Amino acid sequence: MEKLKELVVEGNNKDTVERINTLLEEGNSAEDILNKALIPAMDKVGELFQKDEYYIPDLLVASRAMEEGMEILKPLLEKGENTKSLGKFVLGTVKGDLHDIGKTLVESVLKCAGFEVIDLGTDIPPEKFVEAIKEHNPFAVGLSALLTITMVEMENVVKAIKEAGLRDKVRILLGGAPVTKEFAEEIGADFYGEDPHSAKNYLLSVIG
Ligand code: B12
Incomplete structure:
Protein backbone atom coordinates (compact mmCIF):
# COMPACT_ATOMS: atom_id res chain seq x y z
CA MET A 1 0.00 0.00 0.00
CA GLU A 2 2.85 2.35 0.92
CA LYS A 3 4.47 1.72 -2.48
CA LEU A 4 1.18 2.45 -4.26
CA LYS A 5 0.82 5.70 -2.33
CA GLU A 6 4.33 6.73 -3.47
CA LEU A 7 3.53 5.87 -7.10
CA VAL A 8 0.43 8.08 -7.06
CA VAL A 9 2.29 10.94 -5.39
CA GLU A 10 4.95 10.63 -8.14
CA GLY A 11 2.19 10.50 -10.76
CA ASN A 12 3.41 7.23 -12.20
CA ASN A 13 0.18 6.02 -13.89
CA LYS A 14 1.51 2.87 -15.47
CA ASP A 15 3.01 1.45 -12.29
CA THR A 16 0.00 2.68 -10.28
CA VAL A 17 -2.30 0.56 -12.41
CA GLU A 18 0.00 -2.46 -12.18
CA ARG A 19 0.39 -2.09 -8.42
CA ILE A 20 -3.39 -1.87 -7.92
CA ASN A 21 -3.90 -5.02 -9.98
CA THR A 22 -1.26 -6.82 -7.90
CA LEU A 23 -2.84 -5.67 -4.62
CA LEU A 24 -6.24 -6.88 -5.84
CA GLU A 25 -4.77 -10.24 -6.88
CA GLU A 26 -3.25 -10.52 -3.41
CA GLY A 27 -6.75 -10.24 -1.97
CA ASN A 28 -6.89 -6.59 -0.89
CA SER A 29 -10.31 -4.97 -1.23
CA ALA A 30 -11.01 -1.96 -3.44
CA GLU A 31 -12.10 -0.01 -0.30
CA ASP A 32 -8.79 -0.73 1.44
CA ILE A 33 -6.74 0.29 -1.58
CA LEU A 34 -8.70 3.52 -1.78
CA ASN A 35 -8.60 4.37 1.92
CA LYS A 36 -5.09 3.19 2.71
CA ALA A 37 -3.24 4.32 -0.41
CA LEU A 38 -5.08 6.50 -2.94
CA ILE A 39 -6.78 8.99 -0.61
CA PRO A 40 -3.69 9.39 1.63
CA ALA A 41 -1.68 9.95 -1.59
CA MET A 42 -3.92 12.88 -2.52
CA ASP A 43 -3.52 14.29 0.99
CA LYS A 44 0.25 14.05 0.63
CA VAL A 45 0.11 15.78 -2.78
CA GLY A 46 -1.97 18.57 -1.22
CA GLU A 47 0.62 18.97 1.54
CA LEU A 48 3.53 19.15 -0.92
CA PHE A 49 1.60 21.72 -2.97
CA GLN A 50 0.97 23.82 0.12
CA LYS A 51 4.67 23.71 1.02
CA ASP A 52 5.57 24.84 -2.52
CA GLU A 53 7.36 21.58 -3.16
CA TYR A 54 4.76 20.65 -5.78
CA TYR A 55 3.35 22.88 -8.51
CA ILE A 56 0.19 22.65 -10.66
CA PRO A 57 1.70 20.24 -13.23
CA ASP A 58 2.66 17.89 -10.35
CA LEU A 59 -0.91 18.10 -8.99
CA LEU A 60 -2.25 17.27 -12.44
CA VAL A 61 0.08 14.34 -13.00
CA ALA A 62 -0.66 12.87 -9.56
CA SER A 63 -4.41 13.29 -9.94
CA ARG A 64 -4.23 11.57 -13.33
CA ALA A 65 -2.60 8.57 -11.67
CA MET A 66 -5.33 8.67 -9.00
CA GLU A 67 -8.02 8.81 -11.71
CA GLU A 68 -6.53 5.85 -13.60
CA GLY A 69 -6.49 3.91 -10.35
CA MET A 70 -10.11 4.86 -9.71
CA GLU A 71 -11.07 3.53 -13.17
CA ILE A 72 -10.05 0.07 -11.98
CA LEU A 73 -11.64 0.40 -8.54
CA LYS A 74 -14.93 2.08 -9.52
CA PRO A 75 -16.61 -1.03 -10.98
CA LEU A 76 -15.50 -3.00 -7.91
CA LEU A 77 -16.87 -0.36 -5.54
CA GLU A 78 -20.15 -0.35 -7.45
CA LYS A 79 -20.31 -4.15 -7.62
CA GLY A 80 -23.47 -5.53 -6.12
CA GLU A 81 -25.20 -2.28 -7.11
CA ASN A 82 -28.87 -2.79 -6.29
CA THR A 83 -31.17 -3.03 -9.27
CA LYS A 84 -34.11 -1.62 -7.33
CA SER A 85 -33.65 2.14 -6.89
CA LEU A 86 -33.93 3.52 -3.36
CA GLY A 87 -34.44 6.98 -4.82
C1 B12 B 1 -6.20 16.53 -6.99
C2 B12 B 1 -6.26 18.01 -6.71
C3 B12 B 1 -6.41 18.86 -7.80
C4 B12 B 1 -6.65 18.37 -9.23
C5 B12 B 1 -8.14 17.93 -9.35
C6 B12 B 1 -8.32 16.76 -10.31
C7 B12 B 1 -9.70 16.17 -10.22
N1 B12 B 1 -10.07 15.50 -11.29
O1 B12 B 1 -10.43 16.28 -9.26
C8 B12 B 1 -6.31 19.63 -10.06
C9 B12 B 1 -4.84 19.58 -10.48
C10 B12 B 1 -7.16 19.87 -11.32
C11 B12 B 1 -6.45 20.75 -9.02
C12 B12 B 1 -6.59 22.06 -9.35
C13 B12 B 1 -6.61 23.09 -8.43
N2 B12 B 1 -6.44 22.97 -7.08
CO1 B12 B 1 -6.49 21.32 -6.19
N3 B12 B 1 -6.16 19.76 -5.08
C14 B12 B 1 -6.12 18.51 -5.38
C15 B12 B 1 -5.79 17.70 -4.09
C16 B12 B 1 -4.31 17.37 -4.13
C17 B12 B 1 -6.58 16.43 -3.86
C18 B12 B 1 -8.11 16.55 -3.90
C19 B12 B 1 -8.70 15.16 -3.88
O2 B12 B 1 -9.06 14.61 -4.92
N4 B12 B 1 -8.71 14.53 -2.69
C20 B12 B 1 -9.14 13.12 -2.53
C21 B12 B 1 -10.67 13.05 -2.39
C22 B12 B 1 -11.10 11.59 -2.19
O3 B12 B 1 -11.03 13.79 -1.23
P1 B12 B 1 -12.15 14.94 -1.23
O4 B12 B 1 -12.24 15.55 -2.58
O5 B12 B 1 -11.98 15.79 -0.04
O6 B12 B 1 -13.52 14.09 -1.08
C23 B12 B 1 -13.82 13.36 0.10
C24 B12 B 1 -14.69 14.13 1.07
O7 B12 B 1 -14.41 15.51 1.10
C25 B12 B 1 -16.09 13.79 0.69
N5 B12 B 1 -16.82 14.58 -0.31
C26 B12 B 1 -16.39 15.26 -1.39
N6 B12 B 1 -17.41 15.80 -2.04
C27 B12 B 1 -18.53 15.46 -1.41
C28 B12 B 1 -19.87 15.76 -1.67
C29 B12 B 1 -20.85 15.28 -0.80
C30 B12 B 1 -22.28 15.59 -1.07
C31 B12 B 1 -20.47 14.51 0.34
C32 B12 B 1 -21.51 14.05 1.27
C33 B12 B 1 -19.14 14.20 0.60
C34 B12 B 1 -18.17 14.68 -0.28
O8 B12 B 1 -15.99 12.46 0.21
C35 B12 B 1 -14.69 12.22 -0.37
C36 B12 B 1 -14.19 10.86 0.08
O9 B12 B 1 -14.03 10.79 1.45
C37 B12 B 1 -6.17 18.75 -2.99
C38 B12 B 1 -5.48 18.55 -1.63
C39 B12 B 1 -6.36 17.85 -0.62
N7 B12 B 1 -5.74 17.23 0.35
O10 B12 B 1 -7.58 17.89 -0.70
C40 B12 B 1 -5.86 20.05 -3.70
C41 B12 B 1 -6.58 21.33 -3.27
C42 B12 B 1 -8.05 21.06 -3.03
N8 B12 B 1 -6.44 22.23 -4.50
C43 B12 B 1 -6.19 23.41 -4.18
C44 B12 B 1 -6.00 24.45 -5.14
C45 B12 B 1 -5.59 25.81 -4.59
C46 B12 B 1 -6.19 24.21 -6.52
C47 B12 B 1 -6.08 25.26 -7.66
C48 B12 B 1 -6.74 26.62 -7.35
C49 B12 B 1 -4.60 25.41 -8.00
C50 B12 B 1 -4.32 26.53 -8.98
N9 B12 B 1 -3.67 27.58 -8.46
O11 B12 B 1 -4.70 26.45 -10.11
C51 B12 B 1 -6.78 24.53 -8.83
C52 B12 B 1 -8.27 24.89 -8.93
C53 B12 B 1 -8.94 24.34 -10.16
C54 B12 B 1 -10.45 24.52 -10.06
N10 B12 B 1 -10.98 25.60 -10.62
O12 B12 B 1 -11.11 23.72 -9.44
C55 B12 B 1 -6.16 23.66 -2.67
C56 B12 B 1 -7.43 24.33 -2.16
C57 B12 B 1 -7.16 25.36 -1.07
C58 B12 B 1 -8.45 25.95 -0.61
N11 B12 B 1 -8.85 25.60 0.60
O13 B12 B 1 -9.10 26.69 -1.31
C59 B12 B 1 -5.89 22.20 -2.13
C60 B12 B 1 -6.48 21.93 -0.73
C61 B12 B 1 -4.35 21.99 -2.12
C62 B12 B 1 -3.65 22.79 -1.04
N12 B12 B 1 -3.28 22.14 0.04
O14 B12 B 1 -3.43 23.96 -1.16
N13 B12 B 1 -6.41 20.23 -7.75
Missing part, protein backbone atom coordinates in the same frame (compact mmCIF):
# COMPACT_ATOMS: atom_id res chain seq x y z
CA LYS A 88 -32.81 9.54 -7.07
CA PHE A 89 -29.85 11.67 -6.01
CA VAL A 90 -28.51 14.57 -8.07
CA LEU A 91 -24.82 15.29 -7.54
CA GLY A 92 -22.38 17.89 -8.79
CA THR A 93 -19.31 20.00 -8.07
CA VAL A 94 -20.26 23.66 -7.81
CA LYS A 95 -19.46 26.46 -10.25
CA GLY A 96 -15.79 27.38 -10.59
CA ASP A 97 -14.60 24.11 -9.09
CA LEU A 98 -13.07 21.31 -11.17
CA HIS A 99 -12.27 18.82 -8.40
CA ASP A 100 -14.20 15.63 -8.96
CA ILE A 101 -12.34 12.75 -7.34
CA GLY A 102 -14.26 12.96 -4.07
CA LYS A 103 -17.56 13.45 -5.88
CA THR A 104 -16.93 10.34 -7.95
CA LEU A 105 -16.40 8.36 -4.74
CA VAL A 106 -19.71 9.62 -3.37
CA GLU A 107 -21.35 8.49 -6.61
CA SER A 108 -19.86 4.98 -6.37
CA VAL A 109 -20.80 4.44 -2.72
CA LEU A 110 -24.37 5.68 -3.20
CA LYS A 111 -24.86 3.62 -6.36
CA CYS A 112 -23.62 0.56 -4.52
CA ALA A 113 -26.12 1.26 -1.72
CA GLY A 114 -28.94 1.29 -4.30
CA PHE A 115 -29.49 4.98 -5.01
CA GLU A 116 -29.87 6.19 -8.57
CA VAL A 117 -27.21 8.87 -8.96
CA ILE A 118 -27.45 11.59 -11.59
CA ASP A 119 -23.96 13.05 -11.82
CA LEU A 120 -23.99 16.52 -13.36
CA GLY A 121 -20.18 16.79 -13.39
CA THR A 122 -18.00 19.71 -12.33
CA ASP A 123 -18.28 23.51 -12.57
CA ILE A 124 -22.06 23.37 -12.27
CA PRO A 125 -23.88 26.71 -11.89
CA PRO A 126 -26.92 27.00 -9.56
CA GLU A 127 -29.43 27.06 -12.43
CA LYS A 128 -28.20 23.68 -13.70
CA PHE A 129 -28.90 22.14 -10.28
CA VAL A 130 -32.39 23.64 -10.39
CA GLU A 131 -32.99 22.33 -13.94
CA ALA A 132 -31.82 18.86 -12.90
CA ILE A 133 -34.18 18.83 -9.91
CA LYS A 134 -37.09 19.79 -12.16
CA GLU A 135 -36.13 17.17 -14.74
CA HIS A 136 -35.29 14.20 -12.48
CA ASN A 137 -37.34 14.88 -9.36
CA PRO A 138 -34.72 13.56 -6.90
CA PHE A 139 -35.33 13.36 -3.14
CA ALA A 140 -31.87 14.73 -2.41
CA VAL A 141 -29.08 16.78 -3.97
CA GLY A 142 -25.36 16.65 -3.17
CA LEU A 143 -22.96 19.53 -3.68
CA SER A 144 -19.20 19.16 -3.66
CA ALA A 145 -16.57 21.93 -3.32
CA LEU A 146 -12.84 21.67 -2.67
CA LEU A 147 -11.89 25.33 -2.78
CA THR A 148 -12.61 27.90 -0.10
CA ILE A 149 -13.57 30.36 -2.83
CA THR A 150 -16.11 28.01 -4.43
CA MET A 151 -17.76 27.07 -1.14
CA VAL A 152 -19.77 30.30 -1.45
CA GLU A 153 -21.35 28.86 -4.60
CA MET A 154 -23.01 26.29 -2.37
CA GLU A 155 -24.99 29.07 -0.76
CA ASN A 156 -26.03 30.29 -4.22
CA VAL A 157 -27.31 26.82 -5.08
CA VAL A 158 -29.36 26.65 -1.85
CA LYS A 159 -30.80 30.11 -2.65
CA ALA A 160 -31.61 29.14 -6.25
CA ILE A 161 -33.40 25.98 -5.08
CA LYS A 162 -35.44 28.06 -2.61
CA GLU A 163 -36.27 30.69 -5.25
CA ALA A 164 -37.47 27.98 -7.62
CA GLY A 165 -39.88 26.80 -4.92
CA LEU A 166 -38.18 23.40 -4.72
CA ARG A 167 -36.62 23.57 -1.24
CA ASP A 168 -39.29 21.36 0.37
CA LYS A 169 -38.86 18.67 -2.25
CA VAL A 170 -35.15 17.95 -1.70
CA ARG A 171 -32.67 17.37 1.08
CA ILE A 172 -29.45 19.25 0.41
CA LEU A 173 -26.16 17.56 1.32
CA LEU A 174 -22.76 19.23 1.25
CA GLY A 175 -19.27 17.77 1.16
CA GLY A 176 -15.66 18.47 0.28
CA ALA A 177 -12.51 19.15 2.30
CA PRO A 178 -13.08 22.82 3.29
CA VAL A 179 -16.79 22.41 4.13
CA THR A 180 -17.96 22.05 7.74
CA LYS A 181 -21.14 21.16 9.60
CA GLU A 182 -21.38 24.76 10.83
CA PHE A 183 -21.14 26.09 7.28
CA ALA A 184 -23.87 23.71 6.13
CA GLU A 185 -26.15 24.92 8.94
CA GLU A 186 -25.32 28.55 8.24
CA ILE A 187 -26.34 28.39 4.58
CA GLY A 188 -29.46 26.33 5.26
CA ALA A 189 -28.36 22.94 3.89
CA ASP A 190 -29.65 19.78 5.59
CA PHE A 191 -26.50 17.75 6.04
CA TYR A 192 -22.71 17.91 5.90
CA GLY A 193 -21.03 14.62 5.06
CA GLU A 194 -17.33 14.22 5.74
CA ASP A 195 -17.28 11.11 3.58
CA PRO A 196 -19.57 9.14 1.25
CA HIS A 197 -20.54 6.67 3.97
CA SER A 198 -21.99 9.31 6.26
CA ALA A 199 -23.99 10.59 3.28
CA LYS A 200 -25.24 7.08 2.57
CA ASN A 201 -26.32 6.59 6.20
CA TYR A 202 -28.06 9.95 6.24
CA LEU A 203 -29.94 9.18 2.99
CA LEU A 204 -30.94 5.76 4.29
CA SER A 205 -32.30 7.42 7.44
CA VAL A 206 -34.27 9.91 5.31
CA ILE A 207 -36.01 7.19 3.31
CA GLY A 208 -36.68 5.32 6.57
Whole structure:
Protein backbone atom coordinates (compact mmCIF):
# COMPACT_ATOMS: atom_id res chain seq x y z
CA MET A 1 0.00 0.00 0.00
CA GLU A 2 2.85 2.35 0.92
CA LYS A 3 4.47 1.72 -2.48
CA LEU A 4 1.18 2.45 -4.26
CA LYS A 5 0.82 5.70 -2.33
CA GLU A 6 4.33 6.73 -3.47
CA LEU A 7 3.53 5.87 -7.10
CA VAL A 8 0.43 8.08 -7.06
CA VAL A 9 2.29 10.94 -5.39
CA GLU A 10 4.95 10.63 -8.14
CA GLY A 11 2.19 10.50 -10.76
CA ASN A 12 3.41 7.23 -12.20
CA ASN A 13 0.18 6.02 -13.89
CA LYS A 14 1.51 2.87 -15.47
CA ASP A 15 3.01 1.45 -12.29
CA THR A 16 0.00 2.68 -10.28
CA VAL A 17 -2.30 0.56 -12.41
CA GLU A 18 0.00 -2.46 -12.18
CA ARG A 19 0.39 -2.09 -8.42
CA ILE A 20 -3.39 -1.87 -7.92
CA ASN A 21 -3.90 -5.02 -9.98
CA THR A 22 -1.26 -6.82 -7.90
CA LEU A 23 -2.84 -5.67 -4.62
CA LEU A 24 -6.24 -6.88 -5.84
CA GLU A 25 -4.77 -10.24 -6.88
CA GLU A 26 -3.25 -10.52 -3.41
CA GLY A 27 -6.75 -10.24 -1.97
CA ASN A 28 -6.89 -6.59 -0.89
CA SER A 29 -10.31 -4.97 -1.23
CA ALA A 30 -11.01 -1.96 -3.44
CA GLU A 31 -12.10 -0.01 -0.30
CA ASP A 32 -8.79 -0.73 1.44
CA ILE A 33 -6.74 0.29 -1.58
CA LEU A 34 -8.70 3.52 -1.78
CA ASN A 35 -8.60 4.37 1.92
CA LYS A 36 -5.09 3.19 2.71
CA ALA A 37 -3.24 4.32 -0.41
CA LEU A 38 -5.08 6.50 -2.94
CA ILE A 39 -6.78 8.99 -0.61
CA PRO A 40 -3.69 9.39 1.63
CA ALA A 41 -1.68 9.95 -1.59
CA MET A 42 -3.92 12.88 -2.52
CA ASP A 43 -3.52 14.29 0.99
CA LYS A 44 0.25 14.05 0.63
CA VAL A 45 0.11 15.78 -2.78
CA GLY A 46 -1.97 18.57 -1.22
CA GLU A 47 0.62 18.97 1.54
CA LEU A 48 3.53 19.15 -0.92
CA PHE A 49 1.60 21.72 -2.97
CA GLN A 50 0.97 23.82 0.12
CA LYS A 51 4.67 23.71 1.02
CA ASP A 52 5.57 24.84 -2.52
CA GLU A 53 7.36 21.58 -3.16
CA TYR A 54 4.76 20.65 -5.78
CA TYR A 55 3.35 22.88 -8.51
CA ILE A 56 0.19 22.65 -10.66
CA PRO A 57 1.70 20.24 -13.23
CA ASP A 58 2.66 17.89 -10.35
CA LEU A 59 -0.91 18.10 -8.99
CA LEU A 60 -2.25 17.27 -12.44
CA VAL A 61 0.08 14.34 -13.00
CA ALA A 62 -0.66 12.87 -9.56
CA SER A 63 -4.41 13.29 -9.94
CA ARG A 64 -4.23 11.57 -13.33
CA ALA A 65 -2.60 8.57 -11.67
CA MET A 66 -5.33 8.67 -9.00
CA GLU A 67 -8.02 8.81 -11.71
CA GLU A 68 -6.53 5.85 -13.60
CA GLY A 69 -6.49 3.91 -10.35
CA MET A 70 -10.11 4.86 -9.71
CA GLU A 71 -11.07 3.53 -13.17
CA ILE A 72 -10.05 0.07 -11.98
CA LEU A 73 -11.64 0.40 -8.54
CA LYS A 74 -14.93 2.08 -9.52
CA PRO A 75 -16.61 -1.03 -10.98
CA LEU A 76 -15.50 -3.00 -7.91
CA LEU A 77 -16.87 -0.36 -5.54
CA GLU A 78 -20.15 -0.35 -7.45
CA LYS A 79 -20.31 -4.15 -7.62
CA GLY A 80 -23.47 -5.53 -6.12
CA GLU A 81 -25.20 -2.28 -7.11
CA ASN A 82 -28.87 -2.79 -6.29
CA THR A 83 -31.17 -3.03 -9.27
CA LYS A 84 -34.11 -1.62 -7.33
CA SER A 85 -33.65 2.14 -6.89
CA LEU A 86 -33.93 3.52 -3.36
CA GLY A 87 -34.44 6.98 -4.82
CA LYS A 88 -32.81 9.54 -7.07
CA PHE A 89 -29.85 11.67 -6.01
CA VAL A 90 -28.51 14.57 -8.07
CA LEU A 91 -24.82 15.29 -7.54
CA GLY A 92 -22.38 17.89 -8.79
CA THR A 93 -19.31 20.00 -8.07
CA VAL A 94 -20.26 23.66 -7.81
CA LYS A 95 -19.46 26.46 -10.25
CA GLY A 96 -15.79 27.38 -10.59
CA ASP A 97 -14.60 24.11 -9.09
CA LEU A 98 -13.07 21.31 -11.17
CA HIS A 99 -12.27 18.82 -8.40
CA ASP A 100 -14.20 15.63 -8.96
CA ILE A 101 -12.34 12.75 -7.34
CA GLY A 102 -14.26 12.96 -4.07
CA LYS A 103 -17.56 13.45 -5.88
CA THR A 104 -16.93 10.34 -7.95
CA LEU A 105 -16.40 8.36 -4.74
CA VAL A 106 -19.71 9.62 -3.37
CA GLU A 107 -21.35 8.49 -6.61
CA SER A 108 -19.86 4.98 -6.37
CA VAL A 109 -20.80 4.44 -2.72
CA LEU A 110 -24.37 5.68 -3.20
CA LYS A 111 -24.86 3.62 -6.36
CA CYS A 112 -23.62 0.56 -4.52
CA ALA A 113 -26.12 1.26 -1.72
CA GLY A 114 -28.94 1.29 -4.30
CA PHE A 115 -29.49 4.98 -5.01
CA GLU A 116 -29.87 6.19 -8.57
CA VAL A 117 -27.21 8.87 -8.96
CA ILE A 118 -27.45 11.59 -11.59
CA ASP A 119 -23.96 13.05 -11.82
CA LEU A 120 -23.99 16.52 -13.36
CA GLY A 121 -20.18 16.79 -13.39
CA THR A 122 -18.00 19.71 -12.33
CA ASP A 123 -18.28 23.51 -12.57
CA ILE A 124 -22.06 23.37 -12.27
CA PRO A 125 -23.88 26.71 -11.89
CA PRO A 126 -26.92 27.00 -9.56
CA GLU A 127 -29.43 27.06 -12.43
CA LYS A 128 -28.20 23.68 -13.70
CA PHE A 129 -28.90 22.14 -10.28
CA VAL A 130 -32.39 23.64 -10.39
CA GLU A 131 -32.99 22.33 -13.94
CA ALA A 132 -31.82 18.86 -12.90
CA ILE A 133 -34.18 18.83 -9.91
CA LYS A 134 -37.09 19.79 -12.16
CA GLU A 135 -36.13 17.17 -14.74
CA HIS A 136 -35.29 14.20 -12.48
CA ASN A 137 -37.34 14.88 -9.36
CA PRO A 138 -34.72 13.56 -6.90
CA PHE A 139 -35.33 13.36 -3.14
CA ALA A 140 -31.87 14.73 -2.41
CA VAL A 141 -29.08 16.78 -3.97
CA GLY A 142 -25.36 16.65 -3.17
CA LEU A 143 -22.96 19.53 -3.68
CA SER A 144 -19.20 19.16 -3.66
CA ALA A 145 -16.57 21.93 -3.32
CA LEU A 146 -12.84 21.67 -2.67
CA LEU A 147 -11.89 25.33 -2.78
CA THR A 148 -12.61 27.90 -0.10
CA ILE A 149 -13.57 30.36 -2.83
CA THR A 150 -16.11 28.01 -4.43
CA MET A 151 -17.76 27.07 -1.14
CA VAL A 152 -19.77 30.30 -1.45
CA GLU A 153 -21.35 28.86 -4.60
CA MET A 154 -23.01 26.29 -2.37
CA GLU A 155 -24.99 29.07 -0.76
CA ASN A 156 -26.03 30.29 -4.22
CA VAL A 157 -27.31 26.82 -5.08
CA VAL A 158 -29.36 26.65 -1.85
CA LYS A 159 -30.80 30.11 -2.65
CA ALA A 160 -31.61 29.14 -6.25
CA ILE A 161 -33.40 25.98 -5.08
CA LYS A 162 -35.44 28.06 -2.61
CA GLU A 163 -36.27 30.69 -5.25
CA ALA A 164 -37.47 27.98 -7.62
CA GLY A 165 -39.88 26.80 -4.92
CA LEU A 166 -38.18 23.40 -4.72
CA ARG A 167 -36.62 23.57 -1.24
CA ASP A 168 -39.29 21.36 0.37
CA LYS A 169 -38.86 18.67 -2.25
CA VAL A 170 -35.15 17.95 -1.70
CA ARG A 171 -32.67 17.37 1.08
CA ILE A 172 -29.45 19.25 0.41
CA LEU A 173 -26.16 17.56 1.32
CA LEU A 174 -22.76 19.23 1.25
CA GLY A 175 -19.27 17.77 1.16
CA GLY A 176 -15.66 18.47 0.28
CA ALA A 177 -12.51 19.15 2.30
CA PRO A 178 -13.08 22.82 3.29
CA VAL A 179 -16.79 22.41 4.13
CA THR A 180 -17.96 22.05 7.74
CA LYS A 181 -21.14 21.16 9.60
CA GLU A 182 -21.38 24.76 10.83
CA PHE A 183 -21.14 26.09 7.28
CA ALA A 184 -23.87 23.71 6.13
CA GLU A 185 -26.15 24.92 8.94
CA GLU A 186 -25.32 28.55 8.24
CA ILE A 187 -26.34 28.39 4.58
CA GLY A 188 -29.46 26.33 5.26
CA ALA A 189 -28.36 22.94 3.89
CA ASP A 190 -29.65 19.78 5.59
CA PHE A 191 -26.50 17.75 6.04
CA TYR A 192 -22.71 17.91 5.90
CA GLY A 193 -21.03 14.62 5.06
CA GLU A 194 -17.33 14.22 5.74
CA ASP A 195 -17.28 11.11 3.58
CA PRO A 196 -19.57 9.14 1.25
CA HIS A 197 -20.54 6.67 3.97
CA SER A 198 -21.99 9.31 6.26
CA ALA A 199 -23.99 10.59 3.28
CA LYS A 200 -25.24 7.08 2.57
CA ASN A 201 -26.32 6.59 6.20
CA TYR A 202 -28.06 9.95 6.24
CA LEU A 203 -29.94 9.18 2.99
CA LEU A 204 -30.94 5.76 4.29
CA SER A 205 -32.30 7.42 7.44
CA VAL A 206 -34.27 9.91 5.31
CA ILE A 207 -36.01 7.19 3.31
CA GLY A 208 -36.68 5.32 6.57
C1 B12 B 1 -6.20 16.53 -6.99
C2 B12 B 1 -6.26 18.01 -6.71
C3 B12 B 1 -6.41 18.86 -7.80
C4 B12 B 1 -6.65 18.37 -9.23
C5 B12 B 1 -8.14 17.93 -9.35
C6 B12 B 1 -8.32 16.76 -10.31
C7 B12 B 1 -9.70 16.17 -10.22
N1 B12 B 1 -10.07 15.50 -11.29
O1 B12 B 1 -10.43 16.28 -9.26
C8 B12 B 1 -6.31 19.63 -10.06
C9 B12 B 1 -4.84 19.58 -10.48
C10 B12 B 1 -7.16 19.87 -11.32
C11 B12 B 1 -6.45 20.75 -9.02
C12 B12 B 1 -6.59 22.06 -9.35
C13 B12 B 1 -6.61 23.09 -8.43
N2 B12 B 1 -6.44 22.97 -7.08
CO1 B12 B 1 -6.49 21.32 -6.19
N3 B12 B 1 -6.16 19.76 -5.08
C14 B12 B 1 -6.12 18.51 -5.38
C15 B12 B 1 -5.79 17.70 -4.09
C16 B12 B 1 -4.31 17.37 -4.13
C17 B12 B 1 -6.58 16.43 -3.86
C18 B12 B 1 -8.11 16.55 -3.90
C19 B12 B 1 -8.70 15.16 -3.88
O2 B12 B 1 -9.06 14.61 -4.92
N4 B12 B 1 -8.71 14.53 -2.69
C20 B12 B 1 -9.14 13.12 -2.53
C21 B12 B 1 -10.67 13.05 -2.39
C22 B12 B 1 -11.10 11.59 -2.19
O3 B12 B 1 -11.03 13.79 -1.23
P1 B12 B 1 -12.15 14.94 -1.23
O4 B12 B 1 -12.24 15.55 -2.58
O5 B12 B 1 -11.98 15.79 -0.04
O6 B12 B 1 -13.52 14.09 -1.08
C23 B12 B 1 -13.82 13.36 0.10
C24 B12 B 1 -14.69 14.13 1.07
O7 B12 B 1 -14.41 15.51 1.10
C25 B12 B 1 -16.09 13.79 0.69
N5 B12 B 1 -16.82 14.58 -0.31
C26 B12 B 1 -16.39 15.26 -1.39
N6 B12 B 1 -17.41 15.80 -2.04
C27 B12 B 1 -18.53 15.46 -1.41
C28 B12 B 1 -19.87 15.76 -1.67
C29 B12 B 1 -20.85 15.28 -0.80
C30 B12 B 1 -22.28 15.59 -1.07
C31 B12 B 1 -20.47 14.51 0.34
C32 B12 B 1 -21.51 14.05 1.27
C33 B12 B 1 -19.14 14.20 0.60
C34 B12 B 1 -18.17 14.68 -0.28
O8 B12 B 1 -15.99 12.46 0.21
C35 B12 B 1 -14.69 12.22 -0.37
C36 B12 B 1 -14.19 10.86 0.08
O9 B12 B 1 -14.03 10.79 1.45
C37 B12 B 1 -6.17 18.75 -2.99
C38 B12 B 1 -5.48 18.55 -1.63
C39 B12 B 1 -6.36 17.85 -0.62
N7 B12 B 1 -5.74 17.23 0.35
O10 B12 B 1 -7.58 17.89 -0.70
C40 B12 B 1 -5.86 20.05 -3.70
C41 B12 B 1 -6.58 21.33 -3.27
C42 B12 B 1 -8.05 21.06 -3.03
N8 B12 B 1 -6.44 22.23 -4.50
C43 B12 B 1 -6.19 23.41 -4.18
C44 B12 B 1 -6.00 24.45 -5.14
C45 B12 B 1 -5.59 25.81 -4.59
C46 B12 B 1 -6.19 24.21 -6.52
C47 B12 B 1 -6.08 25.26 -7.66
C48 B12 B 1 -6.74 26.62 -7.35
C49 B12 B 1 -4.60 25.41 -8.00
C50 B12 B 1 -4.32 26.53 -8.98
N9 B12 B 1 -3.67 27.58 -8.46
O11 B12 B 1 -4.70 26.45 -10.11
C51 B12 B 1 -6.78 24.53 -8.83
C52 B12 B 1 -8.27 24.89 -8.93
C53 B12 B 1 -8.94 24.34 -10.16
C54 B12 B 1 -10.45 24.52 -10.06
N10 B12 B 1 -10.98 25.60 -10.62
O12 B12 B 1 -11.11 23.72 -9.44
C55 B12 B 1 -6.16 23.66 -2.67
C56 B12 B 1 -7.43 24.33 -2.16
C57 B12 B 1 -7.16 25.36 -1.07
C58 B12 B 1 -8.45 25.95 -0.61
N11 B12 B 1 -8.85 25.60 0.60
O13 B12 B 1 -9.10 26.69 -1.31
C59 B12 B 1 -5.89 22.20 -2.13
C60 B12 B 1 -6.48 21.93 -0.73
C61 B12 B 1 -4.35 21.99 -2.12
C62 B12 B 1 -3.65 22.79 -1.04
N12 B12 B 1 -3.28 22.14 0.04
O14 B12 B 1 -3.43 23.96 -1.16
N13 B12 B 1 -6.41 20.23 -7.75
